[in-house]
Each structure stands twice: as C-alpha cells, then as structure tokens.
Amino acid sequence: MRSELNIAGNSGTELPMNAFVVASPAHIARLDGAVGGSRTSKLNTIALDAGQPVPTNVMDQAEMLVLEIDPNSEASLLRMEQVRRERPNLPLLAAVENADLRLVRALLRQGVADVVALPFDFDELFTQVIDAAAANSHAAGMDRLAPMATMVHAVGGTGATTILTHLASAIADEGTCGSRVCLIDLDLQFGEVATQMGLTPQNSVLDLLEAGERLDGDLIRDTAVQTKYGHYIIAAPAQITPLEDVDVDRLLRMLTLARREYDYVLLDLPVNWTNWSLSAALACTDMLVLTDQSITGLRQTKRCLELFDMMDVPRDNMRLIVNRAEKKMFQSIGVHEVSDTLHRTVAATIAKDKAGLDSAQDQGILLGEVNKKAPFVKDVAKLAEMMCQRHGGQG
Structure with missing residues (x-):
C-alpha cells in the first residue's frame, strides 16, 4: 500500500527531495494517522512486511529511503543489502525498533546515513529526513x-x-x-x-x-x-x-x-x-x-x-x-x-x-x-x- 504524507501542512517546510518510507503495515498506519490523511507528493509511505523486497518503481524513483530493518530477520537484512547494491549512492535511513548503540554503529558502518526509531514519531522523522537531505546535498556539492x-x-x-x-x-x-x-x-x-x-x-x-x-x-x-x-x-x-x-x-x-x-x-x-x-x-x-x-x-x-x-x-x-x-x-x-x-x-x-x-x-x-x-x-x-x-x- 502506498500513500503520501502532507509534510508542508504539518511543518511549514517542504522536503527538498522525493523520499520513501518503507515499513510494516502497522508502523505505516501509525505514521499516516499522525498527519490526518492529507496528501502531498514529497514523502511516500509503502507498507511492506520486513522480508518483502523494495519494489522496482520505488528503487527507481526514490531520492532518499527510510527502510525498516529487523536485525533478527535474515530477509530484512538481505533487503537492505539489495538496496545498497542496486542504489549505492542512495541516502538510506534505517528504521529500527529498540536499537542499541552497538547496532546503530554497525548500521552506520554499512553506509546508513542515520537511524530512525520505531514506532515513528512524525516530527522526529521529518527532522531526520530534512537533516539527511541537507547533509547529502552538501556531500554532493563537495563531490562535484x-x-x-x-x-x-x-x-x-x-x-x-x-x-x-x-x-x-x-x-x-x-x-x-x-x-x-x-x-x-x-x-x-x-x-x-x-x-x-x-x-x-x-x-x-x-x-x-x-x-x-x-x-x-x-x-x-x-x-x-x-x-x-x-x-x-x-x-x-x-x-x-x-x-x-x-x-x-x-x-x-x-x-x-x-x-x-x-x-x-x-x-x-x-x-x-x-x-x-x-x-x-x-x-x-x-x-x-x-x-x-x-x-x-x-x-x-x-x-x-x-x-x-x-x-x-x-x-x-x-x-x-x-x-x-x-x-x-x-x-x-x-x-x-x-x-x-x-x-x-x-x-x-x-x-x-x-x-x-x-x-x-x-x-x-x-x-x-x-x-x-x-x-x-x-x-x-x-x-x-x-x-x-x-x-x-x-x-
């Protein structure tokens, strides 16, 4: 299931890039409910179980990806590897429930830009996405x-x-x-x-x-x-x-x-x-x-x-x-x-x-x-x- 969250209506700020949030149906439902059902085209939500692969159209369109990762699920870890392999330069935020410091460090070493807490808090998620977009823009300018x-x-x-x-x-x-x-x-x-x-x-x-x-x-x-x-x-x-x-x-x-x-x-x-x-x-x-x-x-x-x-x-x-x-x-x-x-x-x-x-x-x-x-x-x-x-x- 795909929906689009109304970012501007909640924060007064529009996202600078096309971001997708891929997480389990329960977490996506909570996130959708936090903004009252209004829609825009900047933050797309995709409801998928942890082991389901990221759809091809999402991989093609995403300029940033927030991806739920279950460290206890081999299928979930393989999904993250799929994303890193197919889009090595795609800014990736890992959405993890009860992440400890050791796991956070391991994910950052694997190229994850940031770790987002589950269940989602909309304001916190939005801030992290904005920060990651700014960091990616600066890095892209430096690498040009x-x-x-x-x-x-x-x-x-x-x-x-x-x-x-x-x-x-x-x-x-x-x-x-x-x-x-x-x-x-x-x-x-x-x-x-x-x-x-x-x-x-x-x-x-x-x-x-x-x-x-x-x-x-x-x-x-x-x-x-x-x-x-x-x-x-x-x-x-x-x-x-x-x-x-x-x-x-x-x-x-x-x-x-x-x-x-x-x-x-x-x-x-x-x-x-x-x-x-x-x-x-x-x-x-x-x-x-x-x-x-x-x-x-x-x-x-x-x-x-x-x-x-x-x-x-x-x-x-x-x-x-x-x-x-x-x-x-x-x-x-x-x-x-x-x-x-x-x-x-x-x-x-x-x-x-x-x-x-x-x-x-x-x-x-x-x-x-x-x-x-x-x-x-x-x-x-x-x-x-x-x-x-x-x-x-x-x-």
Whole structure:
C-alpha cells in the first residue's frame, strides 16, 4: 500500500527531495494517522512486511529511503543489502525498533546515513529526513568535479598552448559549462601560458605542489590569476623545475581541488611524458589529441594514440584535432588523409592563422581582441561549444 504524507501542512517546510518510507503495515498506519490523511507528493509511505523486497518503481524513483530493518530477520537484512547494491549512492535511513548503540554503529558502518526509531514519531522523522537531505546535498556539492581537459601534443611547436589560452576564454564566453574556467600550466620547464596572457603572477603551480597539508581550495584561488578575458590561470614557475620532482599524489589532489573550485579546468602539459604527466592526462575527462598535416606530426601522433590504447583510455574520451589546417590545394595531406592514417575521426580543425596571431601574442593579448572574425578564433569557439555540449552544459 502506498500513500503520501502532507509534510508542508504539518511543518511549514517542504522536503527538498522525493523520499520513501518503507515499513510494516502497522508502523505505516501509525505514521499516516499522525498527519490526518492529507496528501502531498514529497514523502511516500509503502507498507511492506520486513522480508518483502523494495519494489522496482520505488528503487527507481526514490531520492532518499527510510527502510525498516529487523536485525533478527535474515530477509530484512538481505533487503537492505539489495538496496545498497542496486542504489549505492542512495541516502538510506534505517528504521529500527529498540536499537542499541552497538547496532546503530554497525548500521552506520554499512553506509546508513542515520537511524530512525520505531514506532515513528512524525516530527522526529521529518527532522531526520530534512537533516539527511541537507547533509547529502552538501556531500554532493563537495563531490562535484568539473570537467577537466588537456591538449596532447606529440611534438613541440604544434601550438597547443596558443589554442589552450584561447580555448579557456572561449569556454568561459560560451557559458553553458559555467563562467569560472581555469587553465593550469603544468609545463614546469617551458610554460608560456602567463607570458601569452601578458601576466607575471607572483605565485605558481609549484607553490601548490609544495604546499603539502596546507593545500586547500583557498590556496588554489589565491594562486590563480584572473585574466582580463574572465578566465583564470595558474602559471608555471618562473624557474626551470626538474620534472622528476613532482609527487603524483600531491598533483592529483591539487587537480581534484581545482575541479571543485572551478566550472571547467584545462591543463597545459609538457611534451615529454613522465609518470606524473601521464597520470594527469589520464585523470582528464577529455583528451584533445593535437596533430598537424605533416608526416612527422602524424607519425608522432600515432605513437601517442597507441600509448593511450595500451593504457586503456576510452576512445570516447579522446578527440582528434587538426591544427593549422589548410585546404588540400595548399597541403599535400588533407584532413581526410589525417583521419584515414590515424584511423580516428577528426573532431575539429583549427585554421592556420595567416597573420595576427604572433603579433597578438607578442602583445600579451588574444587574437579575438584584434580580429574577432579570424578563422582561428571562429574554430576555437566551435571547439569550445563542442566540449560544453559533451558535458551537457553543466556548470
């Protein structure tokens, strides 16, 4: 039997999520009677004996579940295991009669958010459900990780940093991914992100990697510098830093914290692969594999793709980008030949800039500030749109 309790009429507060209470008919009847039979759609009651499985439609619809548990019934314990198995992230409150401290601790260790006393007291139940909903909302916010992308370039001089500096601004302008976009320069020896933005930050990514236990969201925000285009950068160190000095665990923790602070994170990696740079690339939700239309570029790109296949990187996470693309009449290897050679679909092309890009970089500005209609600018904007669409406009 299913009914719906009138929460707002009794407390003046509406539940923020769709909660179900599954308990024996006697306990459900008492709970239904406590609110005088009025109905709303926020707290659903399901009358089931302790051993009956939770119905499929309840498992599908529930955003929170209050489940009666009889510790002396194997069927009841199996029902709880069924819920944890099928919906491991579903907030679960255990409704128990005469629960002692030992049982409460055991249930909490099994992932139960709270223990509700039986028989139900409506006010107490409602308070516990509200508290659990608030705690779950906070945890979900803490666990939300923004998309993170890097541009893999098989050889130096392919223009990856130039594209990334423009792409960060384009993603922020596009908006559907969120406006807080951060570009982290992990090219510890030859990083040029800050230079291309005309900035000289006081702090760098090295300060974050060396922070140890002091590293937190505040320190990341303090280290990041906002550009005049709206996005943020975390610069490479001014001094050349040995690549082998990077601790992988600290790096990955720093990237996780950055993904909590910003709506979209971009990484500029060094050309040479190390354990830590490969770990950073593998942590990304998107890997933009940058190539050109030269024989050397294609050969090196193919080697990178083979490496990622060996590492079992899902091909859905990789996008092949042809940079400095020209029409076939000016180029011996066309875009279709690139796709055929690498056995991958070309996701996007970035036009070769005939003039203006080098001059803009020398001034520490983006090309769009000089020429918004430049094919390079338009292609980067299309790439930004594609990347945001891939993540459903989350932000």
